[in-house]
Structures are given as structure tokens and as C-alpha cells.
Amino acid sequence: xxLPFKTNPSGHTASVTLEAGKSYYMEAYHINYGGSGFFNLAxxxxxxxxxxxxxxxxxxxxxxxADVQPELYRYTVSGASQTGVI
Amino acid sequence: MLKYDEKAQVAYGCTDSEFQSALNxxxxxxxxxxxxxxxxxxxxxxxxxxxxxxxxxxxxxSAYLQRPIADQTRQIIINxxxxxxxxxxxxxxxxxxxxISGTFTLSIGGTAIxxxxxxxxxxxxSAYxxxxxxxxxxxxxxxxxxxxxxxGCGYGC
Numbered sequence: 376x377x378l379p380f381k382t383n384p385s386g387h388t389a390s391v392t393l394e395a396g397k398s399y400y401m402e403a404y405h406i407n408y409g410g411s412g413f414f415n416l417a418x419x420x421x422x423x424x425x426x427x428x429x430x431x432x433x434x435x436x437x438x439x440x441a442d443v444q445p446e447l448y449r450y451t452v453s454g455a456s457q458t459g460v461i
Numbered sequence: 462m463l464k465y466d467e468k469a470q471v472a473y474g475c476t477d478s479e480f481q482s483a484l485n486x487x488x489x490x491x492x493x494x495x496x497x498x499x500x501x502x503x504x505x506x507x508x509x510x511x512x513x514x515x516x517x518x519x520x521x522x523s524a525y526l527q528r529p530i531a532d533q534t535r536q537i538i539i540n541x542x543x544x545x546x547x548x549x550x551x552x553x554x555x556x557x558x559x560x561i562s563g564t565f566t567l568s569i570g571g572t573a574i575x576x577x578x579x580x581x582x583x584x585x586x587s588a589y590x591x592x593x594x595x596x597x598x599x600x601x602x603x604x605x606x607x608x609x610x611x612x613g614c615g616y617g618c
Contacts, residue, residue: 437565437567439561439565439584440561441558441559441560441561441562442558443525443557443558444555444557444558445523445524445525445555445557445558446493446523446524446527446528446533446553446555446556446557447521447522447523447524447553447554447555448521448522448523448524448551448552448553448554449519449520449521449522449551449552449553449554450480450519450520450522450549450550450551451517451518451519451520451549451550451551451552452473452517452518452519452520452547452548452549453516453517453518453547453548453549453550454516454547454548
């Protein structure tokens with residue numbers, strides 16, 4: 376199961392472009408100080424090849440976004456002063 | 462949580478970072494990722510490099526996150542200490558833009574996906590509901606849908 380990888384993007388590494396026929400080395404360190412513990416290691420290979428040998432899963436992303444216009448507030452101090460308390 | 466008697470002291474002509482630090486002590490501002498820009502003006506409205514000859518000092522406060530109406534309408538009371546001979550005003554220049562809303566449509570292989578009997582899918586549809594809708598199509602019973610949202614990351618998401 377690779378649910379934590381799929382539901383927690385912060386656990387993903389950056390994408391790596393794979394080359395056919397080339398081996399890739401992966402290494403993971405896991406330290407557990409007590410109680411039950413585990414780690415998952417998974418590779419996501421998006422493709423649409425239906426050959427059973429290459430069956431992984433296809434990943435499609437739907438993004439919805441909106442431009443954010445921050446609120447702008449202005450405090451204007453006119454005249455001379457020493458200290459104010461807001 | 463009831464907040465009362467919040468105070469933040471600033472010196473006349475304080476820097477924008479000092480003003481920002483002061484506002485960050487107030488609940489109406491501290492949670493909303495604010496930034497402050499100070500502008501010093503003379504009597505004719507010309508921008509000055511420092512406080513020499515200053516007539517007006519403006520602090521433009523930008524709140525990146527949307528503040529609740531209660532906080533937006535909460536005017537800060539200016540308590541003048543001894544020696545204060547000027548005036549202080551505060552006004553909202555630009556309101557925060559609307560957050561994302563609305564609906565979208567999704568079709569797979571020419572078949573429109575319906576969620577809750579509607580092909581107009583709400584922008585905040587849950588991953589489970591969208592997954593259930595997609596899985597209703599023959600051949601897509603194993604589809605998994607996950608969702609992820611972030612505020613204010615623009616096109617970087």
C-alpha cells in the first residue's frame with residue numbers, strides 16, 4: 376500500500392525522468408525509537424501502457440486556481456509626534 | 462477566545478517592519494500574513510527618503526489571507542501619548558479578492574461525470590464523492606482520487 380505517498384505530497388521527491396533500460400538506486404533510512412513503526416517506499420510511474428508488464432496507473436491532475444488579491448489597508452499619520460499606541 | 466485590551470506601541474515614524482511587528486501583536490492582523498510598506502510624504506504629497514520635512518507617513522498593510530468580516534471592520538483605536546500633535550486615520554483601500562468558488566465539469570471519454578446528480582461539480586467536491594462518481598463508469602472501478610489544496614500559491618500549485 377502506498378496511501379501515505381498519495382495523500383501526503385510533502386512525502387514525494389521531485390520528479391525524475393527515467394530512461395528505459397537504466398537502473399536507479401534508491402536508499403531510505405528509518406529510525407524508530409519505540410512502539411510500532413514503519414516506512415513506505417514506492418515509485419509512481421505514470422503511463423497509459425495497457426501491457427500487463429507495465430501496468431502501474433495513470434495519473435491525471437485537475438487543478439483549480441484563483442488569483443489572490445490581498446486586502447490593502449492604509450494607516451496615515453499626519454503631523455508631528457513622538458509615540459503612539461495602537 | 463475573547464480578546465480585549467490589546468495594545469501595540471509604535472514610535473512616530475517607525476519603520477515598516479516595526480509597524481508590522483506591532484500589528485502582529487493584534488489578533489485582527491496577526492493570523493493573516495501581513496506585510497507593510499511605509500511611505501513618507503511632505504506637505505505637497507511628494508515622497509521623501511526620510512523623516513526630514515515629513516508631513517504624512519503612510520503605512521500600507523497588505524493581508525494576504527482573507528480576514529473575517531469582524532476583523533476587517535475592527536477599527537484600531539489610536540491612543541495618543543503625550544507629545545502627539547498629529548492625526549491618525551485608517552481605511553481599507555482594497556478588499557481581499559473572492560476566494561475560489563464555482564463549479565467545473567469533467568468528462569472522461571466523452572461521458573460527463575455527475576456528482577450528486579449534477580454535471581456541474583462544485584470546486585470543493587470531496588475526493589471521495591468525485592471518486593465515487595468516476596467509479597460509476599464501467600472500467601474505472603479502480604480509480605482512486607485524492608485531493609490537495611493550498612492557499613495563495615497561485616500558478617505554482
